[in-house]
Structures are given as structure tokens and as C-alpha cells.
Amino acid sequence: MDEAALLVMEGPWWTPEQKPKRPTVLPFLEGLEQYRGDFNIYYSNFYEKRGFDRALQDDLSHTREERLYLYIAAHGGSRTIGGIESESGKIGCAMHLTTLFKGIKKIAHHSSIEGVLIGSCSIGCNVQDFIRTMKDSPLIWVFGYTCEIEWVASTLVDLSILEHLINLNRPDIRSRGRIVEAFSRALSRFNPSYPICKVNEKTSPLVDAISLVVRPRASQALPREATTELRDKLGWSA
Secondary structure, three states, X not given: OOXXXXXXXXXXOOOOOOOOOOOOOXXXXXXXXHHHOOEEEEEEEOOOHHHHHHHHHHHHHHOOOOEEEEEEEOOEOOOEEOOEEEOOEEEOOOEEHHHHHHHHHHHHHOOOEEEEEEEOOOHHHOHHHHHHHHOOOOOOEEEEEOOEEOHHXXXXXXXXXXXXXXXXXXXXXXXXXXXHHHHHHHHOXXXXXXXOEEEOXXXXXXXXXXXXXXXXXXXXXXXXXXXXXXXXXXXXXX
């Protein structure tokens, strides 16, 4: 049995009228799964809070792997996640960020989730929510974006992060430096000046779009923001 598993929770990005082929992150992840061959994927869609909670609970009930990683891919706002707009109105209700993180923290207490990657616009602005979620839970890292991200580019960044973080072994996750180094290797493939985001209709580069909180699995370690540390490691600091 493979030791690791990736739990993927994806909200709809577009209606069939907007994009008939309904793009999804799943084929990207399946390519990584096939390439590596050492982790499994549990994939679910969600439209609102109840669907998110039910899908995550169902996936966790089927996992037998010892190390889990949660990837949430959905529309995001400053304090909401999920939901989709169509010409006829909203499809599914966006979930408030506080509700999302309460659910993640509850699940983390009863599972082996090590890290959470949130591939959604603007959620990374809420660092204090990341920190509160990680307190008194087994979570080691939470990563997000601080602005309105480009779909394809951010999906490729997410893929690289998952590849490198799943590769960490148990001694590595006890070291803050090794966790940050894994993120550094993942992001070093990309140009920090690439305009991955929009902020008030203006573009923003990748270097300003990332947000990371880390708490190594070590005695008395506390969750702390690691974004500046990560930028320094990458040589992306001004």
C-alpha cells in the first residue's frame, strides 16, 4: 500500500455555457500520480459547505494511507471560498473562510493530514486564520495565494509544490528549514516576476502572490508565517 495520499476537493470553475469542456485540476494531478507512482488520489467535487464536509468525510473514511495532504481548488474571495457565477445567477453558495478552517481543523484532529494547499484567489491574505487553524492540530504547513490568480499558471505552481512536499520524509517534517527548502525547490522552477495575479485590475508578480505558514512537527514548535523566509531562500527578496 502506498504511504501517502492526496485529498482533492475541487469546486466548479465555470458553467457548461462558459466553458463546455469544464476544465479541472484532476488530469494534472493524475499525471503526477502516474509519474511518481508512490501516492494515491482521492478526488471529490463540492458546491457548498455541506457538500464540502460530506465529500471530505467520505474520502477520509476510505483512506488507509499514513500521510495525507489536502488540496482545495476552488474560486476564492477575500473571506469566502467556492461558489460560481453564471448568467442566470449563483450556483452553490460560497463558504465563509472561518467555516472552512473550522472544518479543516476538526478533520485534522482525526486524520493524518500534514499540509493544506489552497489553490484559490486571495485566501492567502488571511495568515492569522492559517495560524489559528494550525494551533492544536497536527498540520505542518498551509499555503495560499494573496490575490486573483491565473488558473493554468497557479495550477502548475500547485503541482510543483505537491510534488516536492509529498517527497518529504518523516525526519524532514520535524525541521522548519527543510520544509521551507522543499517549498523553495518547488517554486524555483518559476519566474518570480511572472504576472500571475490581478489586484485592482493591475497585474502582480508571483513573488508577491504567495503565503506560507509552517509549524514543524517538533516539541513546542509554534505555527509562524514563513513567507519572507521562503522568499529569502529563493533569492526573491528585494
